[in-house]
Structures are given as C-alpha cells and as structure tokens.
Amino acid sequence: MSEYELRAARPADIDAVLAFWAESAEGTSISDDRAGVARLLERDPQALILAEHEGALLGTVIAGWDGWRCHLYRLAVHPAARRRGIGTALLDAAHARFAAAGGRRADAMVLEHNELGRSAWEAAGYGREDQWRRWTRPLDGAARPAS
Template sequence: MTIDIRPFEVSDTEAVVSLWQATGLTRPWNNPYQDIHRKLSVQPELFLVAADDGVVVGSVMAGYDGHRGWLYYLASDPERRGEGIGRRLVEAAEERLLAMGCPKVQLMVRPEHGVAQGFYASLEYEPFDTWTTGKRLIAD
C-alpha cells in the first residue's frame, strides 16, 4: 500500500465531500463546503488527506486551541476499511498537534457510530462523561 498522507488541496474538495457523504459524516445542518472553506482559513496545515496514487481515500481535520486538540471528519473509503488508513491519519494529526505543543486530543463520536467507537478505543482513546453542548452563531 502506497498511501500518501498530505495536506488537503483545494482540488481535493469534491473527493473529500463525497467521502464524507459516503461515510455518513455530513448532516443537513452542516454545509461540508463551508466547513472546508472555514478550515482553510484556520490552521489549514491540520487538514490532511490520505491519497493512493492521487485518489483521495481518507481525510481528517484537526484543530488546536492552546488547551486541547480536536479531531473532526476522520473518514476512510468504506471499500478500503481495515487497511490502516484511518489509523495513519490519526497518527499524522496527533504528530502535528504534538509538534504544536498540544498536550491532549479529543473528539466526538455520535452514539450510533459504534464501529467508530471501537476504532478509537483501539487507538487508546478513552470515553469520558461530559455534557456536550453548543450554539450555532451563524447559519450555514
């Protein structure tokens, strides 16, 4: 397997959005194109893709706020599951966060994504009880 983990490029947009749709990461209330646009204006070096011979087969967004890092939009091509693509993307994001001085990383997984929960557990991510809340500041 010759998977290249590299920074996202604008030309990857359609492939990444298609990947997110295929893996169930998109929601009607989030515009994936707007999320990409926003990410490219804040820490774009933390938006990574996995490519196999130029074809996007995975993605991850990361962010660091000075206190903790976050992972978002981790996806790997459903036809390529089990090849280590997701693991490599998480490791690459963690390495970049660590280089920025990030002491810990967190993520959110929807309850219906049991497979994702097992994947993260295999990477030594531990669940913890918190009340997660949010507020939409602008409409997508």
C-alpha cells in the same frame, strides 16, 4: 512505495472531500459545505489531513489545534479501504501535529450510535469521558433544535 500517501488538503480538494464524507463518514455537520471547509483550510491549512492513492481519496481526519486543545473530527476511511492501517496512519499524523504544537491531550467527536467509529477510537487508545457532554448553540440566530 506505500499504497497511500498522507498530505494536507488544498482548496482544490474541497468538492472531493465533501463527496467522500457523504459516502464514507457517519453523520453530517453544520460545516459540511464548501464555505465551511474553505474556512477551515484558510484558517489552518494543515488541519485537514488526507490519505490518498493515485488521486483517490481513502481517508480523512481534521486535526484542529486552537492553541489550547487538540480536537479531532471527521476521521473517516472509505469502506473498501478499511482494515489497512489508514485510520491509524491518519491519527498518527494528527498526534504528531499536536505534539509538535505543544498539545497535551487530544479529544474526538464520536457519534453515540456509530458503533464502528466507537470501536475504532477505542482501538486507538481513546476512552469516553462520561462526565462531559457537548453543549451547542447555532450562531445564525436560528432556534436550537429540540432534543
């Protein structure tokens, strides 16, 4: 038996996932709330992959597939569970999901100042593409925050 199992998140996991991200993930997202995670699970029930052991959440990754691109978000492993292959297993599951859907390349959102995260992504074979920048705009009519 493995020391953890991977599975798709369910609506009953939302509060635990949000608490886990607050403790284990770097940064926050505009969608880090119950409604945001619920929308994700409703639209794509297989997108949020969890690693857990005896009900305790050890890691997450969102493997979003829009039919065109493969996007990875919220790769996080609990600080006490790092260096045990959990992040690699989560990415392997995400890559398998993408390959089965016909995806050809995955991209990841990585905060510039997150050195630990950048090291993890590089170790997984990802590289920064300096010619691209993320452009965003709030959809609620709010003014865009100053840079």
